[in-house]
Amino acid sequence: xxxxxxxxxxxxxxxxxxAGDRLILSKAITLCESQLPEDELLAxxxxxxxxxxxxxxxxxxxxxxxxxxxxTFIEAFGLYLIxxxxxxxxxxxxxxxSLNHGSILGDKTRMNELSLNRNAYIRPSPAGKQLGGxxxxxxxxxxxxxxxxxxxxxxxxxxxxQSETAVKHLSDFMILLMISGAGDELQGxxxxxxxxxxxxxxxxxxxxxxxxxKQTKTLIKQALHYFPANTNQWEIPVxxxxxxxxxxxxxxxxxxERYQKITKANHYFESNRNKQNLKWxxxxxxxxxxxxxxxxxxxxxxxxxxxxxIVQETLSVKSGIQQLMQSFKK
Ligand code: GDP
Numbered sequence: 001x002x003x004x005x006x007x008x009x010x011x012x013x014x015x016x017x018x019a020g021d022r023l024i025l026s027k028a029i030t031l032c033e034s035q036l037p038e039d040e041l042l043a044x045x046x047x048x049x050x051x052x053x054x055x056x057x058x059x060x061x062x063x064x065x066x067x068x069x070x071x072t073f074i075e076a077f078g079l080y081l082i083x084x085x086x087x088x089x090x091x092x093x094x095x096x097x098s099l100n101h102g103s104i105l106g107d108k109t110r111m112n113e114l115s116l117n118r119n120a121y122i123r124p125s126p127a128g129k130q131l132g133g134x135x136x137x138x139x140x141x142x143x144x145x146x147x148x149x150x151x152x153x154x155x156x157x158x159x160x161x162q163s164e165t166a167v168k169h170l171s172d173f174m175i176l177l178m179i180s181g182a183g184d185e186l187q188g189x190x191x192x193x194x195x196x197x198x199x200x201x202x203x204x205x206x207x208x209x210x211x212x213x214k215q216t217k218t219l220i221k222q223a224l225h226y227f228p229a230n231t232n233q234w235e236i237p238v239x240x241x242x243x244x245x246x247x248x249x250x251x252x253x254x255x256x257e258r259y260q261k262i263t264k265a266n267h268y269f270e271s272n273r274n275k276q277n278l279k280w281x282x283x284x285x286x287x288x289x290x291x292x293x294x295x296x297x298x299x300x301x302x303x304x305x306x307x308x309x310i311v312q313e314t315l316s317v318k319s320g321i322q323q324l325m326q327s328f329k330k
Pocket of ligand 1: 065
């Protein structure tokens with residue numbers, strides 16, 4: 001069967017993904033990111049087809065302040081993984097991309113060599129204003145990449161807002177990139193960013209920076225002692241690397257392989273994914289209900305009236321909600 005606006009059938013998408021065709025993968029992602037109601041059915045049939053194809057993939061979230069070296073690291077790490085026989089997809093969650101200033105993650109030439117490699121696939125962040133919507137789409141993009149045979153998924157985000165928490169819920173493992181001398185506060189030691197990390201890497205540990213990096217490593221290790229113990233029998237490693245000199249990159253993957261072994265043996269990997277799936281279901285459902293709600297002009301008008309009554313204190317928040325819910329149920 002053929003669908004409006006797309007020139008591919010479900011079968012063509014399916015066989016393209018099965019063959020690992022990157023062009024078809026791009027088209028499939030575009031279809032699933034489409035806001036057009038007429039694309040919705042085909043998109044959900046396609047996502048349905050991805051079921052059961054994620055078991056052997058590993059999803060790695062990568063965060064850190066702008067300039068810490070995320071794209072340089074991903075280029076080095078991605079190429080290393082490809083040398084080891086993996087297929088690497090790079091996705092990003094970047095809510096800033098919908099602001100007029102353009103994307104923090106996308107406004108420079110990034111990952112040149114990796115983007116040219118046929119065993120790599122790089123896709124910028126889905127457009128959107130709401131982090132929830134962007135994350136929802138990114139999740140579908142992960143599934144599509146996995147269906148196309150990409151077994152290591154790198155999900156990049158800037159460590160400046162809520163997006164790293166969203167990425168944590170999309171990932172099996174989270175890497176926090178840091179550098180020496182950038183300030184603890186800024187880099188998230190006190191902001192809870194470190195609580196999300198399964199591994200901390202001190203990047204730019206090269207040249208004159210090496211000594212300072214080693215000191216930072218010791219400090220971060222000490223700081224981690226004050227964090228609650230993990231439930232997955234994993235002790236968070238802190239390592240120095242240089243993405244430019246490509247030192248320590250092989251060790252990063254060795255440690256991740258160890259993590260996979262431990263968390264697959266103790267079933268944390270599986271139960272974490274199950275939890276994430278249910279979370280995505282609940283969040284997706286809430287988002288849909290909210291969209292349905294916000295689409296109705298009568299409800300919108302009533303909502304605006306109720307909001308002004310709440311501000312003027314002529315109506316309580318509780319009654320305001322009740323009134324709107326009654327109209328919604330009608
Ligand atoms: P992002 O904003 O986190 O993606 O950071 P980039 O990857 O764009 O890197 C920011 C700057 O740091 C660039 O000028 C890189 O060349 C530089 N950089 C990245 N990794 C390293 C490294 O390991 N060592 C050194 N010396 N510089 C690096």
